[in-house]
Amino acid sequence: MKNRLPIDAKTGFDVNDDFERFAQRNEIYCRSEWDPEIASDAARKFFDGHYMPHARARKADGFGQRDYALRNASWHVTNVLRDLRRADDDRKEGFFDTFSCHAEGWDEPYPFDSPESGTANLRRAAESIGVGLMGVCEYDERWVYESRFSEKTKQDKPVDIPDDLPNVIVIGEPMDIGLTATVPSALSGSATGIGYTHDTVVLLTLSQYIRNLGYRAVASMNDSALAIPLAAQAGLGEIGRHSLLITKEYGPRLRLGKIFTDMPLLIDEPSNFGVRKFCEICQRCSSACPPKAIPASAPSRTPHSVSNLKGILKWTTIAEKCFRFWASQNSDCSICIRVCPYNRDFSRWHNRVWRRLAATPLRKFMLQIDVFFNKRGRMSSRNWWRS
Amino acid sequence: MKNRLPIDAKTGFDVNDDFERFAQRNEIYCRSEWDPEIASDAARKFFDGHYMPHARARKADGFGQRDYALRNASWHVTNVLRDLRRADDDRKEGFFDTFSCHAEGWDEPYPFDSPESGTANLRRAAESIGVGLMGVCEYDERWVYESRFSEKTKQDKPVDIPDDLPNVIVIGEPMDIGLTATVPSALSGSATGIGYTHDTVVLLTLSQYIRNLGYRAVASMNDSALAIPLAAQAGLGEIGRHSLLITKEYGPRLRLGKIFTDMPLLIDEPSNFGVRKFCEICQRCSSACPPKAIPASAPSRTPHSVSNLKGILKWTTIAEKCFRFWASQNSDCSICIRVCPYNRDFSRWHNRVWRRLAATPLRKFMLQIDVFFNKRGRMSSRNWWRS
Numbered sequence: 001m002k003n004r005l006p007i008d009a010k011t012g013f014d015v016n017d018d019f020e021r022f023a024q025r026n027e028i029y030c031r032s033e034w035d036p037e038i039a040s041d042a043a044r045k046f047f048d049g050h051y052m053p054h055a056r057a058r059k060a061d062g063f064g065q066r067d068y069a070l071r072n073a074s075w076h077v078t079n080v081l082r083d084l085r086r087a088d089d090d091r092k093e094g095f096f097d098t099f100s101c102h103a104e105g106w107d108e109p110y111p112f113d114s115p116e117s118g119t120a121n122l123r124r125a126a127e128s129i130g131v132g133l134m135g136v137c138e139y140d141e142r143w144v145y146e147s148r149f150s151e152k153t154k155q156d157k158p159v160d161i162p163d164d165l166p167n168v169i170v171i172g173e174p175m176d177i178g179l180t181a182t183v184p185s186a187l188s189g190s191a192t193g194i195g196y197t198h199d200t201v202v203l204l205t206l207s208q209y210i211r212n213l214g215y216r217a218v219a220s221m222n223d224s225a226l227a228i229p230l231a232a233q234a235g236l237g238e239i240g241r242h243s244l245l246i247t248k249e250y251g252p253r254l255r256l257g258k259i260f261t262d263m264p265l266l267i268d269e270p271s272n273f274g275v276r277k278f279c280e281i282c283q284r285c286s287s288a289c290p291p292k293a294i295p296a297s298a299p300s301r302t303p304h305s306v307s308n309l310k311g312i313l314k315w316t317t318i319a320e321k322c323f324r325f326w327a328s329q330n331s332d333c334s335i336c337i338r339v340c341p342y343n344r345d346f347s348r349w350h351n352r353v354w355r356r357l358a359a360t361p362l363r364k365f366m367l368q369i370d371v372f373f374n375k376r377g378r379m380s381s382r383n384w385w386r387s
Numbered sequence: 388m389k390n391r392l393p394i395d396a397k398t399g400f401d402v403n404d405d406f407e408r409f410a411q412r413n414e415i416y417c418r419s420e421w422d423p424e425i426a427s428d429a430a431r432k433f434f435d436g437h438y439m440p441h442a443r444a445r446k447a448d449g450f451g452q453r454d455y456a457l458r459n460a461s462w463h464v465t466n467v468l469r470d471l472r473r474a475d476d477d478r479k480e481g482f483f484d485t486f487s488c489h490a491e492g493w494d495e496p497y498p499f500d501s502p503e504s505g506t507a508n509l510r511r512a513a514e515s516i517g518v519g520l521m522g523v524c525e526y527d528e529r530w531v532y533e534s535r536f537s538e539k540t541k542q543d544k545p546v547d548i549p550d551d552l553p554n555v556i557v558i559g560e561p562m563d564i565g566l567t568a569t570v571p572s573a574l575s576g577s578a579t580g581i582g583y584t585h586d587t588v589v590l591l592t593l594s595q596y597i598r599n600l601g602y603r604a605v606a607s608m609n610d611s612a613l614a615i616p617l618a619a620q621a622g623l624g625e626i627g628r629h630s631l632l633i634t635k636e637y638g639p640r641l642r643l644g645k646i647f648t649d650m651p652l653l654i655d656e657p658s659n660f661g662v663r664k665f666c667e668i669c670q671r672c673s674s675a676c677p678p679k680a681i682p683a684s685a686p687s688r689t690p691h692s693v694s695n696l697k698g699i700l701k702w703t704t705i706a707e708k709c710f711r712f713w714a715s716q717n718s719d720c721s722i723c724i725r726v727c728p729y730n731r732d733f734s735r736w737h738n739r740v741w742r743r744l745a746a747t748p749l750r751k752f753m754l755q756i757d758v759f760f761n762k763r764g765r766m767s768s769r770n771w772w773r774s
Contacts, residue, residue, distance in 0.1 A: 073593070081464075
């Protein structure tokens with residue numbers, strides 16, 4: 001494996017000799033299952049709380065029974081499809097393992113005239129299925145996990161993505177802007193759950209379409225590979241200070257998925273609309289993060305812990321602080337999404353103008369405008385229900 | 388069971404003493420499994436064709452491999468969720484049986500102040516989940532199947548909807564207007580498949596939400612009860628000449644689902660926006676139907692066959708002719724949807740004006756305008772892929 005690739009010049013990734021592929025066991029959710037530093041009663045209760053009998057609703061705004069009821073329901077279809085082979089085959093699909101519930105496809109590849117025509121076809125199909133954003137990059141081993149985590153044995157197991165699938169389709173499904181405004185709340189987790197459910201359905205449908213065309217397609221959500229660098233390489237957006245992808249269409253408000261395939265496709269160019277330079281001067285996420293998990297400092301090569309990538313110059317969050325806050329709240333948190341100046345409704349022209357100007361030397365002024373006009377405070381969940 | 392109910396004055400249903408509840412075995416798809424009049428090689432191939440190895444793609448526009456590839460992929464998630472207990476328990480969920488893959492809910496009902504407040508809450512949740520249309524009617528035994536069909540034994544089995552669930556939530560999920568324009572084609576069946584997939588996901592999520600609130604909820608799609616009269620009673624729309632529901636929002640272009648529940652809810656009023664009177668003078672669907680399955684005549688009490696409801700004055704299609712055409716095309720048909728004057732994009736103001744005027748004595752003129760300006764011809768599938 002080469003640590004540096006020509007595409008890095010376009011994404012701005014600065015990878016050096018220390019770089020090592022990420023082992024899934026070091027992901028913070030996996031660590032909560034094996035690492036005494038992370039595993040705790042609160043962490044266990046946080047996960048259990050996604051099932052109604054263990055939800056621990058309380059009187060606080062956004063943490064009542066109807067809030068947990070919607071949050072847990074929003075995950076339901078994702079959970080059913082995730083768990084199809086969980087008990088029998090130790091597969092937690094979409095999270096630890098790729099999806100496997102495909103029907104038999106076709107045995108001869110559909111003869112597209114060119115990758116252009118195949119790509120146009122795929123985009124049309126994706127649009128009709130309801131895919132939010134789609135981009136394509138080349139397979140890049142650097143972002144594929146070195147190993148998977150087995151929920152059953154708590155040990156590593158191999159990543160079984162075939163290495164002869166040259167293309168990666170990356171998709172992004174938007175999260176509800178209104179629900180995200182109520183964070184921190186159990187209610188706001190519904191934006192996450194609905195996003196995952198939509199992501200799961202779209203990934204299964206689109207990968208089945210590719211198989212039906214006669215190509216190979218392996219659908220993957222949070223499992224198997226780091227979605228964010230792949231998304232950046234596929235032109236979906238840039239990486240912000242909060243380590244999340246920021247897209248032109250939905251800002252940081254989306255869930256990602258990917259499909260590894262041998263369908264011949266045009267490769268997209270990484271996009272640059274000024275996020276990196278903007279995040280250099282903006283500290284709204286780092287200031288707003290209650291556990292101070294997002295550093296206000298410049299990008300660095302030093303990982304905070306095994307949960308961070310090694311050997312790459314980047315903004316890096318402190319996963320332990322982040323996750324402990326989730327566990328203490330008994331709900332996932334996305335305050336960094338709520339307060340991000342790119343968390344806007346870009347279907348409105350004035351927000352598109354803001355985005356354009358935020359990519360120019362006026363960026364400092366655009367940040368001031370955002371701070372002045374967008375308090376980005378927490379919306380009361382009661383108000384969300386009433387609205 | 389009373390044959391006549393006060394609500395009939397509002398829906399225009401004219402039910403008489405001959406009325407009998409419908410037995411699912413007489414539904415045309417079920418008959419293709421047991422009735423020699425309907426079962427045929429073509430019918431079997433039509434169903435098998437929803438799986439890629441049996442798709443029988445041909446050169447004709449709209450029936451190529453990519454068309455079947457998308458059509459079959461669009462059904463995939465529906466199929467997976469439908470078949471969870473098919474082999475073991477003879478359950479074909481969403482089609483012959485209700486959905487059963489619920490997680491445990493809450494054991495105490497959420498104390499809403501009033502049915503108004505519960506309804507507002509449910510509507511807010513439904514909107515965030517992505518429900519297209521929603522209405523509520525009282526449980527009405529007349530439209531519940533007398534018996535279910537067992538795929539395994541080809542015999543009747545009991546309908547196990549508890550009879551102490553007083554409310555029925557009816558939802559409608561829109562079908563893609565562009566895909567519907569390509570009918571007849573295998574491609575157009577993608578609108579059906581995507582509609583069902585969305586319907587399935589939304590039904591499972593919304594009914595889980597109700598269970599999480601502490602109420603009972605049984606989610607049902609094509610199984611267990613006639614969705615169209617329930618939808619009319621719940622105020623979603625009126626029934627057209629083609630026997631399909633016509634809604635203000637999407638015309639006839641939608642899939643229906645329902646949830647039987649004891650959650651206290653406001654009951655909606657049936658809606659009337661002039662469809663019945665318009666259909667009396669319009670014969671676009673009956674003229675365009677290739678097998679002449681839609682009569683041009685006035686509503687009648689005489690069923691054409693066991694596949695029609697008995698003892699109710701209505702427009703009734705000839706299910707045998709309709710289904711044989713499907714089988715002969717190796718694809719479902721919705722020409723009656725494509726050519727319906729209410730098949731419009733009502734997000735556009737001029738279509739809303741048309742709808743308003745079609746409910747007045749100007750209806751004949753509005754029909755002429757529709758015939759003159761909207762050829763409603765078949766869109767070439769090649770053009771759909773290119774668009």
